[in-house]
Amino acid sequence: MERAVMDSILIEVVAGVLESLAFAEVFAANRPLDFSHAEKVNSVAIEILAPFAGQLELHMRRAYLCEMAEALFTEPAAGIGREKIIDLLAELLNTMAGSFLSMVLAADVKFRLGVPREIDWRPAPPGDGAQWHFRVDDDAAASFCLCLSPDCYKTLRGL
Amino acid sequence: MRRILVVDDSDTARMFVKRCLEAIGFNEAEFLAAANGRQALECLRNGGVDLLVTDLTMPVMDGEELLRAMQESRRYLGTRIIVISSAGNMARKQELLALGALAVLAKPFAPTDLYKVLRAFIPEA
Numbered sequence: 135m136e137r138a139v140m141d142s143i144l145i146e147v148v149a150g151v152l153e154s155l156a157f158a159e160v161f162a163a164n165r166p167l168d169f170s171h172a173e174k175v176n177s178v179a180i181e182i183l184a185p186f187a188g189q190l191e192l193h194m195r196r197a198y199l200c201e202m203a204e205a206l207f208t209e210p211a212a213g214i215g216r217e218k219i220i221d222l223l224a225e226l227l228n229t230m231a232g233s234f235l236s237m238v239l240a241a242d243v244k245f246r247l248g249v250p251r252e253i254d255w256r257p258a259p260p261g262d263g264a265q266w267h268f269r270v271d272d273d274a275a276a277s278f279c280l281c282l283s284p285d286c287y288k289t290l291r292g293l
Numbered sequence: 294m295r296r297i298l299v300v301d302d303s304d305t306a307r308m309f310v311k312r313c314l315e316a317i318g319f320n321e322a323e324f325l326a327a328a329n330g331r332q333a334l335e336c337l338r339n340g341g342v343d344l345l346v347t348d349l350t351m352p353v354m355d356g357e358e359l360l361r362a363m364q365e366s367r368r369y370l371g372t373r374i375i376v377i378s379s380a381g382n383m384a385r386k387q388e389l390l391a392l393g394a395l396a397v398l399a400k401p402f403a404p405t406d407l408y409k410v411l412r413a414f415i416p417e418a
Contacts, residue, residue, distance in 0.1 A: 154401035155309065206305065218304050225305040228350070229400040232379025236399060244385055249302070249352055 135238065135293045137264075144266050147233045148280065151226060152270070156202045163269040163276035167193060177255045178224045180231050181248035185239070188286025192227040193255055194278035198270060199223055224250035230280065238290060263287050298325040300333040300347035300359065301377075306400075310346055310377065313404040317411070330354030334362055342372055344415070349378035349385075360392035373415055377402070 141162075149160045167175070174196050182188040200211035203219045211219065228250050235245045263284040267276040282290070297314060301307045311324050325342065327333040331354040336342065349356035356376060363369045376389050379400045386397040395414040398406060 151401045154403055155305075207308065221303050222305045225303045225309075228303070229379045232400060247350055247379065249350060 135290055137291070140238070140264075140290060141266070143237050144234060144280065145268075147230055147237060148266075148268055151229045151233060155226060155229070156205065158202070158270045160268050160270055163267040165275055166265070166267045167195070167276040167279040175255050176220060176223055177253045178220065178227050178250050179253045180224075180227050180250040182231070182235070182286060183246040183248055185243055185245055186286070186289045188289065189283040190227060190231050190234075190286070191253065191281040191283075192223060192230065192278060193281070194223055194226075198273075198277040220252050224252070238293065295343055296323045296325060296341050297344045297346065298327060298333060298336050298342045300327045300330065300345065300351070300356065302328045302348070302351040306348060306377075310407075313402075313407045314346075316404040317408040328353075330356060330359030330362065333359055337363070337369055337372065342369075344373045344375070346375045346377055349376060349389075357389070357392065360389065360394060364393050375407075375410060375414075 145160075145162055152158045152160045175193050176196050176199055177191060177193045179189050179191045182190070199219060199222065200214075203214050203222050204211050206222065207214050207218065228247065231247055235247075239245060263282055264287045265279055265281045267279045269275065270277045297319065299307045299310045301310070307326050314322065314324075325336050327336050329351040330347075333345065333347065334354075337345070347356045347359060354362075356378065360374065360376075363372070363374070374394045376394045376397045377400060378397070389397050396410045398410055
């Protein structure tokens with residue numbers, strides 16, 4: 135699979151998920167997510183268990199995540215609690231991962247995902263992994279970033 | 294459709310399903326929640342669940358195991374089941390339908406998608 139094809143599938147998937155869950159319009163960002171302040175970013179990962187091994191990660195600016203949580207749970211972020219906010223991020227990634235695999239794998243190929251979990255922010259995936267940065271609505275800076283692990287990226291490029 | 298059991302380990306997903314169901318006219322239903330298949334079976338044993346909406350990937354007991362348990366016990370034959378999952382590819386869909394699901398809906402979905410499924414498979418809903 136060519137990188138450009140993967141890019142367009144990922145953008146379609148991410149835009150669909152954010153529109154459905156958060157009514158947000160998503161675009162590819164020109165500037166990468168600023169991770170210089172790791173404490174301002176929340177991160178989750180999900181394992182691909184079959185038909186190949188790999189991992190997807192979602193890193194999101196906490197300010198935007200809280201904004202989304204407030205809109206979804208219809209209460210101030212302070213009252214929602216950290217666990218629910220991370221749960222929202224995990225659900226976003228879970229939905230993106232399933233939707234992405236449904237689109238890149240043949241219809242008769244079964245796939246299995248693990249349970250999403252919170253991780254610490256890493257500045258870049260090691261090796262030949264890939265990152266996609268997205269901005270929401272009219273924000274100039276990227277609001278979140280989706281990463282594919284090197285093994286997963288390599289497998290998909292070979293499809 | 295008076296009692297609806299929503300099974301998902303994610304609070305966000307359960308809340309989203311409930312909001313969708315309320316948006317399409319189930320605002321007077323009683324919603325029950327379970328975080329995994331085992332909790333769902335406990336709710337089902339108490340009886341009176343008309344519709345079960347379940348995710349697939351969950352810790353402790355996943356959605357497929359829940360469907361198998363329900364099929365084996367035969368106590369829950371009248372319970373209508375909708376599977377909602379991010380892993381909604383067609384290969385898995387056929388297995389889930391064979392296990393008793395009326396429909397398999399892939400995430401992300403809109404309230405109208407859920408409405409269409411319920412109208413198609415549960416006309417009286």
